[in-house]
Amino acid sequence: MSHDGVGPMSVRPSAALRSAAFLVAGALAVSALAGCSSKDPAGKPLAGPDIAPAARDLIVDGGKLRWAVDSVPETLNTFQSDADAVTSRVAQAVLPSMYRMDAKGRPQRNADYLESAKVVDTKPKQVVLYKLDQQAVWSDGREIGAADFAAQWRALSGKDSSYWTARNAGYDRIEKVERGANDLEVKVTFTRPYADWKSLFTPLYPKEVMGTPDAFNDGARKKLKLTAGPFALKLVDTKNEQVVLVRNPRWWGRPAKLDEIDLKAVPLDERAEALADGKLDLAEIDPSDADRFTLAGRAKGTSTPLMGPGKRRTPAKALQDFTVRKSLEPAYTQLALNGSMGPLADERVRRAVARALDRTALAQTVLKPLGLPAVPVGSHLALSGQAAYADGSGALGHQDTAKAEALLADAGWVRGGPVKEQQKEAEKAAGAKGKKADDESEGGDEGTYIVGEDDKDNKDDTNGENGKNGDGRGDDKDARDHTRTQAQESGRHLEDGKQYARQHGGAPGAYAPKGTAAPAAVGAGTLAKDGKPLALRFVLPSGTGSDVLGTVADRIGRMLQKVGITTQITKVSDESYFKDHIAAGQFDLALYSWPASAFPATDARPVYAKPVPAADGSLDVQQNYTRVGTDQVDQLFDQASATLDGGKNHSLIRKADSRIWAAAGSIPLYQRPQLTAVRKNLVNAGSFGLTTPVYEDLGFLKKGAKPSASPSGD
Template sequence: MTRSLTGCAVAVAMVVLLASCGSPPAPEPEPAPASDINPVAAQRLSDGGELRIAVTNLGGTWNPLHAERPSRERDQLRRAFLPTLFDVDTAGVLSPDPDFLASVDVAPGPPGQVTWQLNEDAVWADGAPIVAEDAIATWRACNGERPEFRCASDLGFDQITDVSQGSSPKQVKVTYAGSTADWQRPWSHGLLRAASVKDPQTFNDGWASMRPEWTAGPFTPSGQEPAALFLDRSEKWWGTPPRLSRISLSTVDAAGGAKGFGDHLLDVLPAEDPDTQADVREQPGGTIRMALSGAYRRLIFNTTAGPLSDPAVRRAIMLSIDPVAVGRAAFPDTGYQPLPMDSQFYGRHQGQWVDTAAQAGVRLDREEAQRVLDRAGWRPGPDGVRVKDGQPLVIRATRIAGLITSEVEAVELQRELSGVGISVQIEEASIEELADGSLLSGGNFGVVGITADTSPFPLDGLDARFGSGGEQNFSQLAMPEADRLIGELSAASDPAQRVELSRQLEAVLWEQAPSMPLYQLPQLVGARDLVANYGAPGQASVDWTAVGLIAG
């Protein structure tokens, strides 16, 4: 999305102006639902039919374990034709998918061991059974022992010490080095056929197009073009028969998607842009489906960058930023009502969420922000910018050109922090610099916003993100107390103990302020009202056997 910021900034300024005129505070808006998919019972759906979905990109790899693995959008789609061992509900809680896992037995250990029994009927699209050897090959490809396999760095297979066949080819035994608390994590991206990961060349380069014999699910690829992929019912599928007979995926831009929807060539399309939403709503039967996505915005503070090395400055920033205003400016005219994350790890849709920000005294309070700066020795200067020991309180904010969420954040930081005496200089970086990691790992920024995930494993990767010297600790802040708590969390198996430790860790992070979670992003999808059980599923997985078209 590359909309102009002018209207956004004016709209936010008007909201602030009106709020300052003595109006009573508005009640906290209702958050978007956890899911919006138009649920309809199977008996009301047509037996057959084609669902035509617009996607932003079909290029690159379909390998869900690859370092350049498919986007969140395509991750949702691949469940139609690749093995998925778990279903995910709207709260991000995983449960075994009975089409692939008949049973699971967890022995916490240590060492922890999990034994699966694969569904006896589960087969690949060519009829070959899905067996333990497939799990063994998947683990061997990405356990870190062979770096020539270009695996994503956050999969967790390195926490597994052994994968072996049990009493039959359909039984799998997985042994973990430590706790089994997040035992599903390595397998949450699916199980790959042994032949598809047999060597680095096949793993790295063999997934550019889909080979039907590597797939397993209610659908299987039947044709592929540079900008299209066609999925038909799989003759080998053993589970509940799907309602649809075909799914067509097409790559289009926002303008092309809106035109395709208007010309009745598409049934579903991304709709983050207000113009696209307006086009969808103008069509008979066009609806916008909206849910809380599994992603949120987080501000990263470079604690080595001048005044940002002062924890009082970072706390003052957190007390001065209004996440709701930032979110409204980023998504105007969409109907989305953003709410503050108010948690370091959990999304509002997750059962463990509590307002730990309030518990830590972090809330929108610019008068308190000024008192914090006063106590730290930052005194008001003649030009409104605070000064300490002759140093003006000036910080840099990086905006990513063309990324509306980032552009809005930079403008809002500059506007909101000026009221407490902090001057913000806006610098620009490219999307490429953000994507290739050079911006964050190079540390050439003061404050920058990133998109992070509220995954089903919210306590996963804490050491990398917040631990001293962690590869994703872009704030460069060492926190010994956080290191201690992260170590205890990684060793704990009891869910209640893990939640309690996470609360303690959140308190440390709010106090030390290496970063600030802002607001959860919406999932916005345009769809025809006859499309059932699909749209904006939020954190939940899609049941592709249930997706269909309402019978006319």
């Protein structure tokens, strides 16, 4: 997976960061976001799935699909804390799902398992009746039924601590699960109303997995004895780093076209070569590799070697059997602002940071070169096309340098403040050339550098930030400038700056690259208060695929410099990025992603919940890594989750989102690009966007056949 917005992507509790203190409650025109207009504010997805749809009768019966993944999963139980995206992919192929997502990211009944599912009573309590498909059976021939639903509820209810569960949202609201009028009916009664009931029992595990703590904790980590999907699990091979799925002979739905799917662990930077060597058929790739495939397609009939940074030579001809399918992931990258300490504990400063950003320019930086819609994300809680989506960014306000400066002044930050002593020391540190940086930097930091000192780069950014270039013209020039800047930075010798980083808010042991003109920035235009400059530590991962984040961070740094805020970019190892920095609260600014959810009232709540003191005196932040929340946002989530009326539910979600925007704890930037290299004759596969893959329809075209307008049944 690309580091374009690296984050806890495997964690189901989705959405984005949480929210912060609501400064002026009466100032928000929330009613405008509540869906008063007859036009659906959810709109359409910015990009649909790009999968080369084909009718099943055009697809070969048989074949093996070799599909690159990040790693072999540690567990096959999606409800455990170390489950990841590959865990979910396996579950989608081999286990029952009551609902799956359509092209708009909205849940649709899965007819292979459910004849129907609906709320049949609300008073005195909510009751949902599931009617199962009469052919639905586990791989041992046993019918899927109420016993499986009940076992999963008991395991995930949170009442038995012997089950090592990562989440129990929704299951903790169930009072009982029982057989209905016959064996094909399951009746679920809730203790209190639960709007997101469609999120439950997907995936559904057999009672043999959920029935006892031992089976739940250990029995489904590397094997699944019983499955009930178009594919069955053959083996998890940690030695050869692959998971093998085979066609399920007991599958009652449309037979899988493929005989086998091999999920092979291949690092991101090795996938282009693995594809060219004939070892893979399908792989998400980095944007730099996407360019190589595009060039190969233009170089038909040649064997011109194509080069990428740090990569071995790959013949163009070897890549011509593949195409790159493009969409946008069901996830977005956002700027996180740590509101628990330092200048960002003041909501006015957080709001000023947000108002200084040209989010359209940042989206264009990432998406425009890829030919994808460069539209900033307008909600923390849903993506365009999803039912709860509406652009709530107006609650905070759009880019406005003057407003940002006014907010900072109101918070007591003034230009040219009393930072003379710090400036002298910084100038002395920056002028001591030849001195080597301390290699024993603390916290695993790989380097810190100051953004904002280059007058030309600041000038180049002006068009995108002050409204003179609102349509994005001139961004190509900015992109070239960023490329030039990155190349210069990559060649710098890291030295001299450890002292400066300590003096001005950097991580202990971090260092600044040679040539960083930090003193000029501090003395000339940086804001100060109580003798200290307004300098924010911007933490990023440093591993493969993090180049895009570096470019975005550089642009953000220059935008903030225009209002007097200095950013000190610190790159740390991937291994420590989330654990030691984001989750631990050791950052001021950071970039990472959250997955979108069709059930934001449930999944987004822990991401935005107001942190509360724990029994041991620590702060329980759940997944709220910016550590800012409000009672008001919590109440809106609670109301939404208990509202069975879809329209009212969406209205409450949008109100919650407007308050999250106003608090400026996190700023959504852009939906993540999804680039997938696919063998040209492989259909119904590629970049799936918001939709769930239909595994039984994946396959290779018959000779001479061409993809159809849309997939169809037999």
